[in-house]
Amino acid sequence: MSSPTSNQVAVLSPEGSREPIRQRRRFIRAFVSNRVAVLGLIIVTIIIFAAVFADVIAPYDPNKISAMNRLTPPNSEFLLGTDEFGRDILSRLIHGARISMLIAFIAQTVAISIGITLGMISGWYGGIVDDIIMRLTDAVFAIPGLMFLIVWVAIIDQAQIGLFSSLESIGLSTRHVSIFFALGLIGWAGDARMMRSQVLTIKEREYVIAARATGASNFRIMVRHLLPNAIAPSIVLASLGVAGAILSESTLSFLGLGVEIPNPSWGTMIDQGRNFFTNAWWYAIFPGLTIMITVLGFNFVGDGLRDALDPRLLK
Secondary structure: OHHHHHHHHHHHOHHHHOHHHHHHHHHHHHHHOOHHHHHHHHHHHHHHHHHHOHHHHOOOOOOOOOHHHOOOOOOOOOOOOEOOOOOEHHHHHHHHHHHHHHHHHHHHHHHHHHHHHHHHHHHHHOHHHHHHHHHHHHHHHHOOHHHHHHHHHHHHHHHOOHHHHHHHHHOOOHHHHHHHHHHHHHHOHHHHHHHHHHHHHHOOOHHHHHHHHOOOOHHHHHHHHHHHHHOHHHHHHHHHHHHHHHHHHHHHHHOOOOOOOOOOOHHHHHHHHHHHOOOOOHHHHHHHHHHHHHHHHHHHHHHHHHHHOOHHHOO
């Protein structure tokens, strides 16, 4: 009887209860001390702020046509110039950020939800369940990502699936929904592998064994013990995955399979701007720079999170 009592006292002691707080402080210090990560966070914050408040920030209507201002170079009125229809490029970039961020974040939500769920199930149950899920993961890794996206978008456009079409009432077109579901379905495999490796380690620790001994259900153990302790690497993958989703959406738009015209999209602007590169360099350059800066920002944040969440720094 004395041993369990002493263990309970150790767990409930003020020193033990303050350990999570100290770890959070170490994480914040490690992240803030990384100047590249802070720069990335600033970039990401600006892009998200612009996406959320695009209607307020954008100086002009992104779809307003003005024949008088066709292909106007950057000046005091149009800071980044105009396109072949006289539309303000800065306003279209700001509104394009909303579409890119929406697709990227929803796509990563779908990917990380599938990956974490299958990864936990695979690592926890093992055996035939683990074999089936890991072979499915191998199959997803073997699928050419861009080819899958092209075929998926083409099929959804032809099928006009009712579930996707019904989302148009909340401002999402069928093309939007098909893109972020496609990105989510092709992007979960890495999250599943990462979560499985974490679960295989964590499920052998004392507190998990104790929870099983007390009769806790598998679902309770996975939600209360495995998920909180294994989620950190998946957060890093998600931040890097957002950058990849932005690039994929821009690639689809560049190929004419992304966001429908005349809705502003960074990839579509590059595709249209390349036709005027010799006499309107700004048309394609500024959307390209925006994509590059945004992707670098998310990559910097992901690298900073990876370093700050290094277990050696949290001891």
